[in-house]
Structures are given as structure tokens and as C-alpha cells.
Amino acid sequence: MTKDSMDTTPATPPRSPATEAVHAGREDLAALGLHTAPLDLSTTYPSHDSRAEAARLDEFAATGARLEGPPVYARLDNPTVARFETALARLEGTESAVAFASGMAALSAVLLARVAQGLRHVVAVRPLYGCSDHLLADGLLGTEVTWTDPAGIAGAVRHDTGLVMVETPANPTLSELDLDAVARACGPVPLLVDNTFATPVLQRPAEHGARMVLHSATKYLGGHGDVLGGVVACDEGTARELRRIRFATGGVLHPLAGYLLLRGLSTLPVRVRAQSANAAELARRLAGDPRVARVHYPRIGGAMVSFEVHGDPHRVIAGVRLITPAVSLGSVDTLIQHPGSISHRIIGEDNRRTGGIGEKLLRMSVGLEDVEDLWHDLDAALAGASGTEGGAEAAAGEGAGDLRGLSSPRRREPERAGR
Numbered sequence: 001m002t003k004d005s006m007d008t009t010p011a012t013p014p015r016s017p018a019t020e021a022v023h024a025g026r027e028d029l030a031a032l033g034l035h036t037a038p039l040d041l042s043t044t045y046p047s048h049d050s051r052a053e054a055a056r057l058d059e060f061a062a063t064g065a066r067l068e069g070p071p072v073y074a075r076l077d078n079p080t081v082a083r084f085e086t087a088l089a090r091l092e093g094t095e096s097a098v099a100f101a102s103g104m105a106a107l108s109a110v111l112l113a114r115v116a117q118g119l120r121h122v123v124a125v126r127p128l129y130g131c132s133d134h135l136l137a138d139g140l141l142g143t144e145v146t147w148t149d150p151a152g153i154a155g156a157v158r159h160d161t162g163l164v165m166v167e168t169p170a171n172p173t174l175s176e177l178d179l180d181a182v183a184r185a186c187g188p189v190p191l192l193v194d195n196t197f198a199t200p201v202l203q204r205p206a207e208h209g210a211r212m213v214l215h216s217a218t219k220y221l222g223g224h225g226d227v228l229g230g231v232v233a234c235d236e237g238t239a240r241e242l243r244r245i246r247f248a249t250g251g252v253l254h255p256l257a258g259y260l261l262l263r264g265l266s267t268l269p270v271r272v273r274a275q276s277a278n279a280a281e282l283a284r285r286l287a288g289d290p291r292v293a294r295v296h297y298p299r300i301g302g303a304m305v306s307f308e309v310h311g312d313p314h315r316v317i318a319g320v321r322l323i324t325p326a327v328s329l330g331s332v333d334t335l336i337q338h339p340g341s342i343s344h345r346i347i348g349e350d351n352r353r354t355g356g357i358g359e360k361l362l363r364m365s366v367g368l369e370d371v372e373d374l375w376h377d378l379d380a381a382l383a384g385a386s387g388t389e390g391g392a393e394a395a396a397g398e399g400a401g402d403l404r405g406l407s408s409p410r411r412r413e414p415e416r417a418g419r
């Protein structure tokens, strides 16, 4: 948004996301005589002035504002994690961000903050990430959920609705929502958008009216498959509620994870663009392949491709050699998994069907490998999976017909996922 605005005032002009990715959260380093962000692993910090500490703790307990001055205790505040929060907020275009131990810890904090306000009802649109679905459906934190489609959001809101939650592109079908329309339907109820798949490189939900933007930072933000984390980008008022919950419940991000996530952000725009180019090419080839019944690839692009095979999806998983058969996503290398068996196993078959997650569906997170090498591997795995039963199963059309709002399995173009 800010990239092409020609600000002629002497103040610092708005910076593009590419610049923010490598500089946000590090502005003070040069003055400190440093080049890279320091990693502070302290659990506690010395202070001889306990009266002053008392005042600062009172202030935090009352407001949830970030502590001024030196940290006190690592569950309250950590300078390395704070740098990651600052940088992510800048990339999402929000005032603040609050980091957590994982994406699920971040979502839990949001739900607990709502329940603490007496607003225990959540309106949500399927599909969601399997564990998010499970957390809401089982009411493990005392929430009650109403599942609806986007058109039903306004009608599902009650006096005690504290949150509307959506995911777009959604895990694992990559179906997309019109965020402006969803935000309008929410009225005054805060909208949380899980932006894990798109990343702020492709989509900034706050610009479309989302009050909270959730990430499993484990995925693209970290980007290398070696750090677990979560974050909520939001306005400062919401951030204060979340910090108080985080302090009280302890789901903090480890400083080393904060360090790795800050480093991950610096290459996020480059990684997402390069991985998306690979994914778009694989989606195109899969869409033209007779062994593939349907391909889902989002309108906004991205590095995730889902597809349904005519043959046995489990044999595709068993057949890959370069691609790693594993859950999770967003790393520099390519992963493939069967949502019905792994990422969305916990929600049960009926809920999978409602969410359009068929038994033939495979979800692939495309990495930075050479696209020809990836295609070679995928092509061999597909050949192994469709050798004997491809034709018969294709005729049965199992699974494919269940997917909402999507077109004929015979299509040759990558499926641009429906609303």
C-alpha cells in the first residue's frame, strides 16, 4: 500500500514491505553499535529499585502495556521477541503484535481473552486448520461455536459473540473469502483472520477490516522448518488484553524462536514470491495431468497447492523421494501430506466432508527447489499411484463431488478456489 505513495515531506517516507522485512524492529541497532539483533536469553533481570518495579508491575497489571525500561522477567517481556513483534506488526500494517509459543497458543490466548470478557460465543467458517477447528468444536476453552458460511455470519452473531474467525486461503482446500464482505458482516464483532497461508506478502487482512491477524509463525514466517511460534497482529488495545493473558497463562515465545523468526522475516518476501512461482507452475502442470482430478490454487497465489488424484493418494505420499512426506508447511523445502489422515484427522470425517476435505485430497507446500526436479518427483509418484486403479476410481468420482463451489473435475486450468 505504502510502496507507491509519493510522500514529499521531510519526515521518513513510508517504506515498502521489502524494506520493512529487513529493517523493522532493528532501527536502534546501529546506535547500539550492533549490526544483527542480539539474542537475550535471560529469564530474569537485576533491579535494586523494588519500589519502581512495583509501580511498573501495577501499570502492566492494569493496562497490559509493553513495559518501559529494562525487562523484569521473561514471561512478562523479552527484547528479542519484542523485535519480532515490532517487525511483524509493521509488515501486517497493524499497531502491535503479540507473539506466543505456537499458533495454537496464540489462538488460545485470543479465545481466553474473549471468554474473560464474558463473550464466549464464536462464529467460524470452515474449513479451518484442523486443530483450530478441534479447539472450537470441542469447546476446550469454554467457548461455544456456530459454524456458518460467509453469507450466514451476520445472522449467526449473538449478544455474547466475541469473535468471528475465518481462514483464507483456507487449510487445506485453499478456498478463499472476500474479506471486505466478511468484515462488513461482522459489524462491531472483532474479526480474526488466520493469515498463515497468504502471509503479509500476499494479503494484509487488517486493510480489509480484520481486527486480529493470526499466524502460525512456524510456517512461512520462520520459513525453515526449525522454529515453533505464533503471533497475533492487532490494534494496541487488543494487544494489551493478549499480553495480560500471555503473562498469566505463560504461552510465551522462546527468545531463540523470536530471534529465528525475526531473521525469517527478512527473507519472507523473497521466499514467498519464489516459492509461489514454483507452486503456480506445478499447479498448472497438475491441472493438465489426466491422473489428477482437480487442482486447487488460490487467486491470490501462494506456495500451497492442493489436488485430488484419481488413484490412491496414499501411494503418492509413499512414492515421493525428493519431496518430504510430512505435515506442516512454509519451509524452504517441499512437503506433501494427506489432510484426511494427518492435518485434519482430528476433526473427524463428517466435519472434513463439510469443509470440503475429500479422501482423495493431497496438500503440498512448495519450496525453493528447482521446479523441474519437483515435477520429476511428483510425476513419478503419480505414476506409481495411478498404475492399476486410476481409471476405475476416476469413474466413481469419489470425494471430488463433495467440494463446495468448485467446478468440474475434468477442468484443465488450476482451480481458482471458490468464495
Ligand SMILES: *Cc1c(COP(=O)(O)O)cnc(C)c1O
Binding pocket: 102, 103, 104, 105, 129, 131, 132, 167, 171, 194, 196, 197, 215, 216, 217, 218, 219, 228, 229, 230
Ligand atoms: C499450523 C497452523 C496453525 C497452528 O499453528 P502451530 O504453530 O502449529 O500451533 C494454525 N493455523 C494454520 C493455518 C496452520 O497452518
